Amino acid sequence: MRNFEYLAPTQVKAAAQALSEHEGVTAVLAGGTDLLSLMKQRVANPQRVVGLRGIRELHGIAKQGGGMRIGAMATIQDLLDSKAAGAYTALMQAAKGITSPQIRAMGTVVGDLLQRPRCWYYRNGHGLLAMHEGKSMVPNGENRYHAILGNKGPAYFVSASSFAPALIALGAQVTVADAEGERQMPVKDLFRIPGAEGERENTLKPNEIVIEILVPSVSGWKTATYEVRQRRLLDWPLATASVACRMSGNNVRDARVVMGHVAPIPWRSSEAETALKSKGLSDGNAEAAGKAAVAAATPLSGNKAKVQLAGVAVKRAVMLAGGRSVV
């Protein structure tokens, strides 16, 4: 790990002022479960690390205005232990998918959103786009865990966030602070598919900090997350889906279906949402939503199996939201 200077301000403003406006010069440290590994791999080489641990207002999860506020230092364990979070089934099911007690105790919910892609080309220093002689190495390379949607290139990695699909389905916002002030935006606007080397997969400026997540009330909504995994414990899921359905009697009035680990961003499927609209959450409709979600998938050379896994994730998430058991 390269050497760096460190500071631990007690105010958000001081933390933001300590950040550089240039990419890669400074880094924000919360739980550190991703940042330290990136620094050890020399994928991230900040000259200054700004720790958020000393900023009291960023800790904790609380009810706020009918919804819930998750501070930037709130850990996954905080979420699992939170009474305020209990009603957010999709979020809690996503939290349970992060199984290591150590990661739960250290890692933060906001950090999960902002973790860098787990693509092995990226983690081994080939850049987000894994370019070699003007071409990405991914489409015909080792791509079994890579994207099946949103993969027209040049990006083929997948968004690895556990919470982003659920938070987008729930209509959550984030508050972003810089030295001048704060702004809010939907969680989905945090993510983008990079179009060129040097672009990040998130829309934050280098001197901005996500200080909280604001989740609206889920009253009247049925929500769920399902993760398809190879191993029950410790490993990453292969494909995930979060759904949120606002019900009108037994029928779906509004549906949001968001998949994880399938595209460079959390992938919202309007096809699956259309398949559910004005219908009940029956097994047959769940299956139709799953098929619709992956109808336009374009798998790479080695990840055709992910198409079915992603469809199953959507189907089972819809079934869970409908109160049915799966497996």
Added chain:
Amino acid sequence: MSSNKPIEGSVEGSGAEQRKGFSRRTFIEGIGLGAGAVGSVVVTDGAQADHHVPVGPDPVSITLNINGKNHDLKVEPRVTLIDALRNQLDYTGAKKVCDRATCGACTVMLDGLPAYACTTFAIEAQGRKIETIEGISAGDKMHPVQQYFVEHDAQQCGFCTPGFVMAGKAIVDKNPRPSMSEVEDGLCGNICRCGTYVGVRQAVYDAAGKGSA
């Protein structure tokens, strides 16, 4: 890397001098190996750095509370808690194995919850209650998790064992009656390459509800 540099920081009051008898670390020093790794002892002034303003990259004075005892040392901000514990303070129970927050061999308790010391900066562990494997027994009386590890022969090469014991202690601290499935889940942040999981799970399961050392 910091581990190649002369060690700074006081070893006074470290775990080494409280533990009686054989210490592998002092043994290695005694036979002349590792002399390059155990160098000058610099007594720190004990002053806590003001981290409102940037500190480092040179070594910074910090205080760590380990097993109820304060230790003053100097570390570069990049030094991880596992390196500070092992290389500077001689708490060599926690092991550095994957160094990537995956295998759990470095597990310590931070404010009562299990944490990977390899993925925590030492400078960020200030002001927190750090508990290591060295702190869980009472003199010669082992902690119940340790005791049942012995009874169930729950280790083979033993390198992962301190991490597993700490993860197991985290389970029984929180839940005096865990099911076997809850034990399995609670140990999933640790990996044993020898495959001693059956004995480890049984040890933790049996130690639950048996109190502390």
